Amino acid sequence: MPESAISSSRPRVLSGMRPTGKLHLGNYMGALANWVKLQDEYECYFFIADWHALTTDYADPSRVKLNTLDVALDWLAAGLDAEKSTIFIQSHVLQHAELNLLLGMITPLGWLERVPTYKEQQENLSSKDLTNFGFLGYPVLMASDILLYQAQYVPVGQDQSAHVELTRETARRLNSMYKTTVFPEPDALFTPSPKLTGTDGRKMSKSYGNTIGLTEAKPSVAAKIASMSTNGQRIRQSDPGDPDLCPVGDLHKVFSSPDLIAETQKGCRTASMRCEFCKVEATKSVCAVTGPIYDKRMQLESNIEQAWEMLREQSVKAATRAEETMLAVRDVFGLSHDLGAVKRYFGASEEELNQRRDLNQYKTFTEARCSEDGVNAFLPSHWLTYLLPKEIAITVEPDETWLTSKKKRVLAAAGTYGVDEGTWSFEVPQKSYEVWVLLCRDDKNWLEDFILPQKYFSQPFAKAKKILKKNEKIPVSLRKDGERFLLSVHASEPVDITDLQSNYGPLE
Numbered sequence: 001m002p003e004s005a006i007s008s009s010r011p012r013v014l015s016g017m018r019p020t021g022k023l024h025l026g027n028y029m030g031a032l033a034n035w036v037k038l039q040d041e042y043e044c045y046f047f048i049a050d051w052h053a054l055t056t057d058y059a060d061p062s063r064v065k066l067n068t069l070d071v072a073l074d075w076l077a078a079g080l081d082a083e084k085s086t087i088f089i090q091s092h093v094l095q096h097a098e099l100n101l102l103l104g105m106i107t108p109l110g111w112l113e114r115v116p117t118y119k120e121q122q123e124n125l126s127s128k129d130l131t132n133f134g135f136l137g138y139p140v141l142m143a144s145d146i147l148l149y150q151a152q153y154v155p156v157g158q159d160q161s162a163h164v165e166l167t168r169e170t171a172r173r174l175n176s177m178y179k180t181t182v183f184p185e186p187d188a189l190f191t192p193s194p195k196l197t198g199t200d201g202r203k204m205s206k207s208y209g210n211t212i213g214l215t216e217a218k219p220s221v222a223a224k225i226a227s228m229s230t231n232g233q234r235i236r237q238s239d240p241g242d243p244d245l246c247p248v249g250d251l252h253k254v255f256s257s258p259d260l261i262a263e264t265q266k267g268c269r270t271a272s273m274r275c276e277f278c279k280v281e282a283t284k285s286v287c288a289v290t291g292p293i294y295d296k297r298m299q300l301e302s303n304i305e306q307a308w309e310m311l312r313e314q315s316v317k318a319a320t321r322a323e324e325t326m327l328a329v330r331d332v333f334g335l336s337h338d339l340g341a342v343k344r345y346f347g348a349s350e351e352e353l354n355q356r357r358d359l360n361q362y363k364t365f366t367e368a369r370c371s372e373d374g375v376n377a378f379l380p381s382h383w384l385t386y387l388l389p390k391e392i393a394i395t396v397e398p399d400e401t402w403l404t405s406k407k408k409r410v411l412a413a414a415g416t417y418g419v420d421e422g423t424w425s426f427e428v429p430q431k432s433y434e435v436w437v438l439l440c441r442d443d444k445n446w447l448e449d450f451i452l453p454q455k456y457f458s459q460p461f462a463k464a465k466k467i468l469k470k471n472e473k474i475p476v477s478l479r480k481d482g483e484r485f486l487l488s489v490h491a492s493e494p495v496d497i498t499d500l501q502s503n504y505g506p507l508e
């Protein structure tokens, strides 16, 4: 189904995290705190990327599930809310793997080898053998994660926009290769990522062993901050220091009130405040934020089955949304699970053909969330698949033009039904067609088709073209009058076209 037929009231956002265990303050300020805020404005999907973890940690998967649960508990404790967002585990939604496989078919190897993090990570993680296929292909899996939900935005820090760009290129490549609009190109949503250094003054990272945990108990946080490096500032307490160069100063900037920031900065620069006191104040500020998160985590840990069940339910919800996309993607690759267009090559009895006019049996035409425009956009290809007799060959050119075997150009258009007057209105582009196929779906979801040779519309059509501006579409109406159907092109004298109903001769 075209994307335009899927309605959504809020823009969709997707982001994920690798399960590396309990989160630290850097993870919180760099991503999670922003996600919590996004929940009120966007339709959010947040997933724990356990398959991504295996691209580098495949040799020892023993902690994958525990790490997954640890991340989930920290997310929930920090305020991600399953009532507002969909919070799920990547590997529980098998469609991620399916889309990864299909996108892998169209992704040039060169794209992957050029991804900057590919070589970087191989060097940084030299203790691991990263010459595996899964690691090379992880950007395809990442593009699949995003495109599967047709997300409009991906929240990232400034340094991660290259990943979103690769996803955009993948979407563009698929859309143009198969002349489809399945995937919107997502945009990076830049979110604040304040500088937060670890206890040793380097970037806060588990691999440096310098983190302060988001759900660490207060005494442990206090001990870590008390022993925190000042980056060479104020070796003697009588010396003035520069809080901009000190990791404790960074903590204040992120967690303290403006008044306390000003007070500690002044105290540091004038050597009127001891580092010890400055660190105690920093601990209070950090714990004012992390304390309630710690308490919530303890509460969640006391009923771990409930938390896990919630993740499983949310993963089912995510899979339902993912499946919507996959229906369209499978169709693009000729893999849809229904018989679909292939049916056309095997014919049908007249009775069967007539039954196919009842659109109530097709999900596409009964889903309440589809707009009438969205359904009508789909109707011509449905007609081609299910109603046109198999003996008649219509080819659809790459530019979407329909041609008969004798190269006649065909317009196939669905009318908008006007309930009160029993009319269908069409808007026809000012292009030359030898045959018009007018598709009329009524309020009972019953379909009638009329196939008009050129002589039925050419004169009023030419007249209308002279009157209307070049880009304006020509209004055409079809009115049911008792058992008769009357056609009027741009308010021309009505012509009876009842006999042209299911008249496939002009298409031969």
Ligand code: SF4
Binding pocket: 230, 233, 234, 241, 242, 243, 246, 247, 248, 249, 264, 267, 268, 269, 273, 274, 275, 276, 278, 279
């Ligand atoms: S007073 Fe605070 S900011 Fe200044 S060096 Fe000491 S710990 Fe760092």
